[in-house]
Amino acid sequence: MTPAxxxxxxxxxxxxxxGAAAAVLLAAAGVIWxxxxxxxxxxxxxxxxxxxxxxxxxGVPAADPAALINAAQQAGKVSxxxxxxxxxxxxxxxxxxxQRKLTAVQADGSVVTAADPNQLILPSLDARFVxxxxxxxxxxxxxxxxxxxxxxxxxxxxxxxxRVLGSVTGLQVGPS
Numbered sequence: 001m002t003p004a005x006x007x008x009x010x011x012x013x014x015x016x017x018x019g020a021a022a023a024v025l026l027a028a029a030g031v032i033w034x035x036x037x038x039x040x041x042x043x044x045x046x047x048x049x050x051x052x053x054x055x056x057x058x059g060v061p062a063a064d065p066a067a068l069i070n071a072a073q074q075a076g077k078v079s080x081x082x083x084x085x086x087x088x089x090x091x092x093x094x095x096x097x098x099q100r101k102l103t104a105v106q107a108d109g110s111v112v113t114a115a116d117p118n119q120l121i122l123p124s125l126d127a128r129f130v131x132x133x134x135x136x137x138x139x140x141x142x143x144x145x146x147x148x149x150x151x152x153x154x155x156x157x158x159x160x161x162x163r164v165l166g167s168v169t170g171l172q173v174g175p176s
Contacts, residue, residue: 051135051144053090054170055155056098060125062162069095069127072159078131081156082147090133098126125164129157135173142171 062068072078077089100116119126136143141150149155153168 048134048136049173051133051142052093052170052172053131053133053142053144053149053155053168055129055131055157055166056127056169057129057157057164057166058098058126060164062123062125065097065123065125065127068125068162069097071161072129075159078129079158080131081158082144082149082153085147087144087146090131093130093132096128096130098128100126128169129166131157137173142173144171 072092072095076092078092079089080087100119101113102116103111103113105111133144135149138148141148141153143149149168149171151168151171154165155168156163156165158164
């Protein structure tokens with residue numbers, strides 16, 4: 001006795017099958033274009049280079065600015081926030097205290113500058129943070145922390161005991 005021939009009609013796709021296929025394709029696209037993967041590919045291909053970013057912080061009220069600077073230097077790294085988006089932590093090479101100056105024009109037309117004595121009475125943090133990380137040069141500046149940075153861009157620096165807002169005052173791509 002021979003078995004009855006089976007009907008071999010093409011299988012139709014149900015909406016559930018189409019939804020599952022779309023979810024798999026979207027997940028694969030997310031993995032391929034994820035920022036971490038693109039960063040890993042850029043590191044492997046040599047697209048990332050050492051980047052030094054100078055951030056100036058001016059006039060932030062602090063009870064003991066010297067202790068804040070020492071704490072930041074001892075930690076050796078800070079977290080950065082660019083355009084309200086956290087971008088992880090970067091190495092802190094050094095913190096340079098900045099002295100505020102007063103300028104006065106004399107009656108004879110000469111200009112005289114002096115250290116601001118108010119900084120001793122009302123202490124405030126005036127410092128340059130030198131940050132070091134990986135980035136790449138782009139047409140619109142330097143891509144650092146997956147964001148394009150230019151001189152003048154606002155950036156937040158956060159440590160264990162502080163969070164200050166500063167602005168980028170210098171960028172250097174390549175070995176420093």
